Amino acid sequence: QKEVEQDPGPLSVPEGAIVSLNCTYSNSAFQYFMWYRQYSRKGPELLMYTYSSGNKEDGRFTAQVDKSSKYISLFIRDSQPSDSATYLCAMSATGNQFYFGTGTSLTVIP
Amino acid sequence: EAGVAQSPRYKIIEKRQSVAFWCNPISGHATLYWYQQILGQGPKLLIQFQNNGVVDDSQLPKDRFSAERLKGVDSTLKIQPAKLEDSAVYLCASSLVRQGGSYEQYFGPGTRLTVT
Numbered sequence: 001q002k003e004v005e006q007d008p009g010p011l012s013v014p015e016g017a018i019v020s021l022n023c024t025y026s027n028s029a030f031q032y033f034m035w036y037r038q039y040s041r042k043g044p045e046l047l048m049y050t051y052s053s054g055n056k057e058d059g060r061f062t063a064q065v066d067k068s069s070k071y072i073s074l075f076i077r078d079s080q081p082s083d084s085a086t087y088l089c090a091m092s093a094t095g096n097q098f099y100f101g102t103g104t105s106l107t108v109i110p
Numbered sequence: 111e112a113g114v115a116q117s118p119r120y121k122i123i124e125k126r127q128s129v130a131f132w133c134n135p136i137s138g139h140a141t142l143y144w145y146q147q148i149l150g151q152g153p154k155l156l157i158q159f160q161n162n163g164v165v166d167d168s169q170l171p172k173d174r175f176s177a178e179r180l181k182g183v184d185s186t187l188k189i190q191p192a193k194l195e196d197s198a199v200y201l202c203a204s205s206l207v208r209q210g211g212s213y214e215q216y217f218g219p220g221t222r223l224t225v226t
Contacts, residue, residue, distance in 0.1 A: 034215075036217075042219055043203075043219045085147065090152075096158065101152050
């Protein structure tokens with residue numbers, strides 16, 4: 001079983017839609033959670049960082065962590081064509097070695 | 111603030127040749143990471159440095175891969191000899207050191223390696 005599972009998509013939504021991206025994990029020791037956005041032929045760009053459980057909001061982005069279900073989510077409100085990218089989740093138990101999901105490819109159609 | 115710099119951006123070599131990648135982290139970031147990202151997959155950690163020392167190299171294929179970080183700043187990753195399956199994007203990332211661990215990694219643009 002992989003440490004982190006992420007649906008690769010692709011996911012296609014109309015502009016303005018709410019997007020939900022998810023990851024599940026198997027290691028109950030994970031407590032550091034991050035979401036990255038990666039445009040084609042670019043390095044990953046940090047979007048959200050969350051420690052332990054709960055929600056965190058930043059503009060149109062909301063990250064949720066449910067440690068009891070070993071499930072994390074990223075919500076994008078009012079999605080824009082510029083949000084079209086691959087979204088990677090990453091997590092760690094110690095804040096050192098991070099395990100990445102395979103990424104979900106998102107396309108927002110104007 | 112300048113980001114993580116990497117060079118070259120692209121490299122094409124034949125199998126069994128050697129290749130080296132360079133990374134300059136964000137100023138003041140003590141922790142530096144090298145990741146391998148194969149097409150369609152998430153980044154896989156190859157090696158993590160904190161200052162000059164190696165924190166984790168458990169997934170580095172040490173028979174062909176080597177990395178160093180001199181003076182705790184720049185780093186180089188070398189592959190010798192390269193295999194076809196080494197074709198990937200090699201990403202460098204850096205982060206501050208915080209109590210309890212490092213996080214909030216910032217990535218460079220990557221070096222896309224093609225082995226023919």
